Amino acid sequence: MIMQVFGLLHLADDQKSAMNLSVTDFREQILIYANNAKNMSKSLALNGIPYTVLTNDRSIIQDIASIDSNSSLELIEIPFSTKVPSGTCFYSAHYKLDAFKYIASLASGYYALCDLDMICINKPSSCLQNLIKAGIPMFYDISDQVIPAYGHEIIISDLSKIGKIDSEGRWSGGEFIAGPPEFFASLVKEIEDIYNNYIFSISSLHHVGDEAYTSAALEKLRRKGMYIADAGTIGIVGRYWSIKVLHPQKPFDYFKNLFLLHLPADKKFLSELAEREIGSLSEFRAHYQKHQQRKRSRIVTKVKRAALFLRDYLRALLNKALNRTG
Numbered sequence: 519m520i521m522q523v524f525g526l527l528h529l530a531d532d533q534k535s536a537m538n539l540s541v542t543d544f545r546e547q548i549l550i551y552a553n554n555a556k557n558m559s560k561s562l563a564l565n566g567i568p569y570t571v572l573t574n575d576r577s578i579i580q581d582i583a584s585i586d587s588n589s590s591l592e593l594i595e596i597p598f599s600t601k602v603p604s605g606t607c608f609y610s611a612h613y614k615l616d617a618f619k620y621i622a623s624l625a626s627g628y629y630a631l632c633d634l635d636m637i638c639i640n641k642p643s644s645c646l647q648n649l650i651k652a653g654i655p656m657f658y659d660i661s662d663q664v665i666p667a668y669g670h671e672i673i674i675s676d677l678s679k680i681g682k683i684d685s686e687g688r689w690s691g692g693e694f695i696a697g698p699p700e701f702f703a704s705l706v707k708e709i710e711d712i713y714n715n716y717i718f719s720i721s722s723l724h725h726v727g728d729e730a731y732t733s734a735a736l737e738k739l740r741r742k743g744m745y746i747a748d749a750g751t752i753g754i755v756g757r758y759w760s761i762k763v764l765h766p767q768k769p770f771d772y773f774k775n776l777f778l779l780h781l782p783a784d785k786k787f788l789s790e791l792a793e794r795e796i797g798s799l800s801e802f803r804a805h806y807q808k809h810q811q812r813k814r815s816r817i818v819t820k821v822k823r824a825a826l827f828l829r830d831y832l833r834a835l836l837n838k839a840l841n842r843t844g
Contacts, residue, residue, distance in 0.1 A: 520566070523631075624699050679723070
């Protein structure tokens with residue numbers, strides 16, 4: 519059984535929909551996200567895995583990103599009905615609920631919803647293939663990232679508010695969730711049951727968006743006895759930050775062995791990479807490692823300049839003080 523992968527590109531010009539990305543205008547935002555999707559599509563295609571982007575405006579994306587019948591990116595418009603308060607951060611991410619509904623409506627098969635700023639860098643492992651064959655759903659547990667950054671009690675408090683349970687405080691990353699349609703149908707039902715709690719609590723949560731309500735819904739499904747595999751601990755997916763983070767992060771050598779890599783701080787790099795002709799997964803890995811080396815080099819140079827400036831400044835202060843006493 520092959521896995522069908524979906525991405526979501528919901529467009530909302532007047533809302534806070536750009537995530538971990540600085541852009542000059544909405545057109546640039548659409549182009550970067552669409553190019554990220556192209557990149558994901560090309561990398562998955564090297565493994566024979568189909569990829570489709572779900573959107574609310576196919577024509578705008580086609581126009582801005584020059585997507586035509588010869589493009590490797592497939593776009594499908596779906597209905598969006600989720601109620602999201604205007605001005606909410608991560609506004610478009612909330613509409614993953616509608617993507618879940620769409621996947622739940624599909625025929626039998628195995629499907630994954632992934633963020634656009636991801637890339638396939640290795641062949642599917644036997645572990646992944648076994649899970650797909652058995653129809654076992656998967657999520658990506660990032661508790662080891664959010665707990666050091668925000669504190670476990672805060673995570674527990676937030677999920678308890680949303681789910682109306684005494685939560686264990688386990689947080690799910692929004693970049694990857696997978697399973698057969700019946701899993702997504704169960705997930706949708708749980709989310710719809712708690713969505714009003716989420717909206718009511720939204721101003722007091724440490725983080726807003728699909729991760730919050732999905733984490734609470736997944737915990738409720740697990741408590742009802744559903745087995746959901748963690749794709750992170752078994753080497754299927756990983757989130758790598760190329761910037762300073764508030765949690766202990768494994769070295770990149772660990773991440774380069776995963777099937778799917780999420781690069782939330784490297785959207786512009788992924789957008790540029792989409793324009794290149796790449797014929798193998800190893801080329802994707804090599805390009806990113808070179809990008810990482812250049813990025814680290816720039817950081818080291820900036821640190822050295824700052825250190826030299828501070829040294830000269832302190833020397834000037836010391837000389838000034840000595841001249842006064844002399």
